[in-house]
Amino acid sequence: MTTNAFLTSPSRGPSRVVRATQSCELCIVDRHNPLCEYGIDNIRQSRHFMGSGHRVRRFMEKALRGENVTIGVMGASDTAGHGLKNGLSWHERMTEQLQAHFPNLKVHVGAEAGMNSKLFAYCFDSVVPRDLDMYMVELDINNDAVSGTFVADDHLYRGLLGLPQEPAVIRVSVFALGFTELLRGFGSNIGTSAFFDIPVIGIRNWILPHIIKNPDQAELFFSKDWAGTTDLRHIGEESHRALGDMIALYLEEQKCEAERRQYSADKVADPVLPTCQFVASETAPLVAFGNEWSEKWRKEEWNGKRAWTSSEVGAIISFEFIGARVGIFVWATNGAGNTVKPGQARCWVDDTVERGVIVDAYKSGKAAGSSWNTVADPIDFGEHMLTCEILSSSSTGGHDFRILGVANN
Structure with missing residues (x-):
């Protein structure tokens, strides 16, 4: 990774691991794993909200049985890869990592540039099938920091969680610097995700503070527009790669959790099927x-x-x-x-x-x-x-x- 210097953290992992702890924190157990190059602290900060993870573990149980598993990816311009001239998008990077373990995985991508939660709350099944095992949602940039976004996120989560197959849902968090406020839809993301027990994985909490401290390095994380100017609304190749790796790391750890403990789930919300x-x-x-x-x-x-x-x-x-x-x-x-x-x-x-x-x-x-x-x-x-x-x-x-x-x- 070309930007290793500023992605390191104070703790890179212990020199000796006590196996009896049966830790599922991958970079504690195996700090030489290539995905652990970001450092343990940054990896932990990528889990903006962990929740119980019970639906994610059920997804992993199905994958571990060798069955076909499916993921639907919903998002806006960043998910569509706007400004990404080279390299893989975050979901392509994630898929590459997961298919190494689960070749029966299929990913459906429903990216609609310029759209927000108000669209997907009603129309998610117009961009991805409604019978999938897991859904990932990336909408922080186009979502405004207004009360209507909370309502839309609520409707979206109820629609997804209320599907008959009870799919897992993961919220994916990115950020942009091209707006007057930094919060955008992140406030609604965290608030509604915590209420519905939906994990939030992202790059905001560990890359944004670094950019605020080192503004001259912002261009390393964002794409270029047609004129070659840094586009502060769309993340670049390094950010896509880091985001995909963080999601893959989280899912690897949930795979470990699924292998070592019994799954137990409760109903989350009444269905709203728009x-x-x-x-x-x-x-x-x-x-x-x-x-x-x-x-x-x-x-x-x-x-x-x-x-x-x-x-x-x-x-x-x-x-x-x-x-x-x-x-x-x-x-x-x-x-x-x-x-x-x-x-x-x-x-x-x-x-x-x-x-x-x-x-x-x-x-x-x-x-x-x-x-x-x-x-x-x-x-x-x-x-x-x-x-x-x-x-x-x-x-x-x-x-x-x-x-x-x-x-x-």
Whole structure:
């Protein structure tokens, strides 16, 4: 590893190990393991929250029996590998380590750049299958440090933990320096993960203090943009490698725990099973109802995102859904620096136009991203029609409106 000098810790491991302790801390038992190069203290700091790990051990028990095991990886730009020109992404690095022990492991990657927990809370099964043994979630950067993020993380965890197969869930934590605040979604991550007994593994707690102390070394941990400038929003190759190794180390230790003690689990939460139709989904694509939209709306793809798009005032589009509440995800931006000038639309359910809500695709701040907007909650459970019409009013003078998905439960 090229940046070994600043990843070392004061304690590299004891010179003698007493085997009778039966420790599952890999780098205490075998300090010569290549994954232990980071130092014991840094490895311990990578476990932002450990929890009981009981579902992770059950995953490991299945893998140890030689059965097929599956992992679903959900995340945003870092998981998608944005800015990573060389080397493996964190989940590719992790997979490489795990498949050396478990060749029957299959990993499904559902990375959606610019998205946050509000999307995945409803739409996780539009990017990864819902019958997997484990899910990993990386969303700290795009999640804002607001109360709505806690609600979205709560819904996401209930949706995953409530699946019939009772999968394991691991939260993956990264960080960025390109925002006015450092916290971002980390506060919600830690709070909700602790409540639901979900382990949090990351690089934030041990790399961020190092960068604060040595700001001139920040470029070692982040990627480069198209102009060769350090991109402080997307981690670089060394950070991807370290993150993948830390997750692999944690799973190795849980494998050891699964081998030496009996598994015992309790129910965690009542199930909340939302459904989602998403333009970018292969399994549940968002399909417009009827033909009235055909001349004024189009499917558009840009920078790995896809949406139903129109900029014509009065353009109407409708979608069928079944549920007792519904909302839409739109692409929100401030419109600065490009030709896209976001507009507004009125959205309503069935014939209740007068009770419709105005959805604004304008978002202050530099970072564009998905925006969740509740349209109706509650309504009578059943089949309904969601309709949106572009308005003449606008926060920017433009009328561009991009619908990413519709979610309901």
